[in-house]
Amino acid sequence: MHFNIITLFPEFFASVLHCGLLGKALEQGMITIRLINPRDFSQDRHRTVDDRPYGGGPGMVMTLPPLALALRSLEEPGRMALLCPKGRPLDHELACSLAGEQVVTLICGRYEGIDHRLESLFPVETISVGGVVLNGGETPALQVVEAVSRLLPGFMGHQESFAEETFVQGLLEYPHYTRPEVFEGVRVPEVLLSGDHARIAAWRRKESLRATLELRPDLLREAVLKSEDTRLLRALSQERPRVARNCFLALVHAPVLNKFGQSGAVSLTNLDIHDIARCSRTYGIGGYFVCTPLQDQQQLAARLLDHWLRGPGAGANPDRGEALRLVRIVDDVEQASEAIARHCGQRPLLVATSAREGGDMTFAQVRELLEDQSVLLVLGTGYGLAPEVQEHCSGTLRPVRMLSDYNHLSVRAAAAIILDRILGDEG
Template identity: 60%
Template sequence: MRFNLLTLFPEFFESPLSCALMGKAREQGVVDFNLVNPRDFAFNKHRSVDDRPYGGGPGMVMALDPLAHALRSLENPGRILLMSPRGRPLTQALARELAAAPAVTILCGRYEGIDERLLDLFPVELVSAGDFVLSGGESAAMCLVEAVARLVPGFMGKEESGEEESFSAGLLEYPQYTRPEVYEGLGVPDVLLGGDHARVAALRREQSLGQTLARRPDLLGEAPLTGPDRRFLAQKPRTLLGRALYVALVHGPVLNKKGHTVTVSLTNLDLHDIARISRTYGLAGFFAVTPLEDQQALARTLLDHWTLGAGGRANPDRAEALGKVRVAATLEEAVSQAREHAGQDPWVLATSARPDGGVTPGAVRETLRERPVLLALGTGSGLAPEALALTHGQLAPVRPFGAYNHLPVRAAFAILADRILGDIF
């Protein structure tokens, strides 16, 4: 495979392209590198490759002409990649895709970047090494070269060593150990010493799942998991974060459309659906809050029917979900019941369609590791100031940038629950 590297600093690549497996693969002709310096194609008086940015601002910009000439000089450019923080993230999937190509050309930016019109002149694909800014594209290009080259057939001694690695099966790799068996009192898992290949494979699979859950739970959504994998993950404490999350559906005090503080009627639909969502996401509890005694009685009648009565007997799954619902007269009472249940003060967060809230689902997820959280959902036109006064912050709304933002409360809750807990199962 051919790599054309366009760089103002070809010397940067001398050592990494000559040592270890890369040097060997190069000698064997598995990969070859064509280093091209755009400065050699700068035909202006001072052979300069950069200029000041139009519109002002700090730094310099790489000019088009030397790059265009350098690119046009290539016999076999293949896919043209520009290393850039604005690019598609460099992943194992992209590395695999590129390793199947006979050639790639990698442009290494310097200064403040490259004149944007290069993207109009050539079919350039932007690739990022990560969400950080480097001084130049060379080290990013080197990451790409290394990730791609080692997948080219003949690069690695044992072909299968690429198949067991992190990301290959959508998961992070299991931990590795080597001699000595005990070091400073630390041993290695017994199974690895026993020679039973099936048990070793099972342990490694579990370790791989555990590592991914602990470090990169976002990968699990796309990983091809088996039934036993799912059952293993379901037992892990990290998947049980919902156990510290409470939700309160407040029917009063809330605002009506005119901005008056009122109490609205509870609905059968909200009770059922929020209870089922809460059960599905493993929440610790759901409080139906209404200060009206007749509404509290109505809620209890409904709940009794679906838990202890005929509804519950006919539909035990529904009974299980509705068994989580508690009726409270005020948000304050719901908070105090959550405190008693969790043995700790919950972080009480308002939810609203208004774009004032800044608490992110990620922040809630992090907090749940340490402390219970209670989400207060408002019915009507949202929580009244008296209810808001009991909250410690506000969760960011579901559609902060949309002009029309009128989700049913149970739909909003389902989305919020999934954003907070969904990506960890």
């Protein structure tokens, strides 16, 4: 496989390309690399390669004429990629797809970047190596060369050492250990010394799933999982329900807004009680408070709960009872907060929810808060929470559909989406 690297700093690569497995692959001719400096194609006597940005602003921009000449000088540019922080993140899938090419040309930017017209004039894709800005595209290019080369047959001593690596199966790899068996009092896991290959394989799979669940749960969305894996993941996730148990929901029926923008009360809805309780149980949260100061409504809710918790419903559908057991009927958010304080030893942070613009808290921020404290997510019925309830809260969560001009989800749907964004399996 051949790489062309377009760079203003060819000397950058002098040593790094020649050590370890990459050096060996170059020596053996498994990969070849040509470094091309656009400065060699600059046509003014100062060999200029940059200029001031149109529109003003700080820094310089790499100019197109020398770069275009450099690219056009290539006999076979193959697949062309510009290293750029805005690009497609470099991952295993992208590395595999590049490894299928004969020739790849990597273009390294410097300064503020390259004149954007490069992307209209040449068929370049963009690749980023992470959500950080580096001084130039040279280290990113090196990452691409290394990630791609090690996928080439014969690059690694043992081809199988790559089959189980992090990301290859969509999971993080299990931990490795080597001699000595005990170091500074820390032992190698016993199973690895057992010589029992089946047990070792099972342990490694479990540790790989554990690491992925803890460190990169987002990978689970695409990972290929067997039913045994899902069972293990479920068991592993039972080990850490603390964050979910810190989360509580309150569904406020008064004071909420009516369609004229006035504060008032709305009736309970059977569906809201059932469905939000089922969501609450599914996501393992600490409790679900149905808030209404109206006595007849409270009695209605109590009768409903009684049917499913103690009456005929309890025998007919115990699963429903398990969900509805999380429901508490209270007058208002204040009573809900007091109940949480009694239970957790600390008043919860109140976070309002709204379909309207203006929410300032992100789902990730709430997830982070839950690590250390209880949070009561306050949902409204009718036309949303009355201002007096909202003012009582420490913040308002962003609307679920921030970009839509039609935002009329049922509160049940909103509760489900909000819980999934905060506590979903893929974190």
